[in-house]
């Protein structure tokens with residue numbers, strides 16, 4: 074069944090004014106209560122479907138320390154996809170034992186650091202990594218390992234966030250025998266293999282691919298039990314559940330999703346004797362709808378366009394704080410929050426400040442008088458915005474403000490200062506010589 078509620082976090086006009094006046098724009102604002110409620114609902118749904126289940130927060134969606142700390146407080150494990158994300162989790166106060174390390178090309182240094190810190194689990198992606206872990210295990214305790222599998226399913230989503238098909242850089246292919254080979258290698262080397270993992274894609278509104286991915290991984294685990302006596306104690310089916318970016322995106326309710334996923338896995342495990350712990354590691358569906366971005370409108374400009382004219386509203390952010398429209402053609406809901414919306418509407422193109430076309434949001438209906446000084450909020454920017462932000466055109470990355478459960482606004486990430494912007498750089502002395510002809 075489709076998710077019945079539209080409860081995307083949004084700011085009230087008076088709250089938007091407070092944020093803009095106190096902290097400036099652009100600003101990411103995250104609703105703490107919203108995020109906590111979402112985690113609790115997902116965990117409860119998963120547990121109702123299968124008691125021995127665990128939720129991992131995919132911190133790539135938003136690795137702001139305060140948000141990782143909230144996910145940890147709410148009982149999530151933390152999925153990290155690099156040494157940097159793992160260090161972020163540690164800096165947020167998460168014990169290493171509660172973290173997992175992902176990555177299709179982990180360096181020996183990354184593995185050594187993670188193992189040295191006592192990471193809870195490594196999701197192994199390649200034979201080279203098995204060899205590296207064996208070598209590193211001489212001097213460090215080897216954590217629990219799970220093998221990432223490529224189950225060979227093709228999800229319905231944007232090609233750039235589709236990862237479970239056979240032609241993917243991620244994981245061990247089941248069909249060509251690599252996954253079985255990797256299992257045998259781990260067993261022969263005496264490694265603490267605990268089970269299997271898959272993640273087939275992201276922003277999946279029709280989660281059939283994830284469900285069949287889970288089923289294929291479970292069937293594989295059952296085959297490994299039968300053929301090699303390997304008893305999987307963990308099956309992780311990744312993240313990927315879509316969210317309601319626009320009214321056309323109708324995600325499945327998390328309760329139905331968990332129930333269907335678990336039923337498919339249990340069916341695949343029937344008769345195998347396996348009773349693994351089931352794990353999911355969503356990112357977007359936990360934090361995506363909990364965040365908004367607040368922008369202030371600057372220039373309003375009408376230009377001739379095909380079929381008539383186009384009116385641009387340029388805001389004080391863009392590609393550097395939200396690269397997803399440029400990367401994936403992602404669509405977002407945009408609302409005028411101050412002055413409060415109302416009255417007849419017109420259609421606008423909201424563009425950013427960057428040197429590309431930087432059309433952030435097209436065909437946006439807003440009150441027709443919208444212009445300089447007005448505040449726009451863009452919903453559903455909690456995931457893959459802050460974590461994908463850059464300093465392109467030397468813009469400092471925006472502030473992140475947390476709206477606490479008691480209604481306080483707290484800055485949890487400030488923009489870079491100008492000194493920090495240039496702190497990593499140096500200019501060789503020879504480049505400091507006067508330009509030819511300068512000073513004449």
Ligand SMILES: Cc1ncc(COP(=O)(O)O)c(C=O)c1O
Pocket residue numbers: 131133134152175272274275276311312313314354355356357358456
């Ligand atoms: C391995 C893995 N797990 C979990 C996720 C989280 O996905 P989502 O944010 O769509 O839930 C991703 C996203 O790319 C991923 O690659």
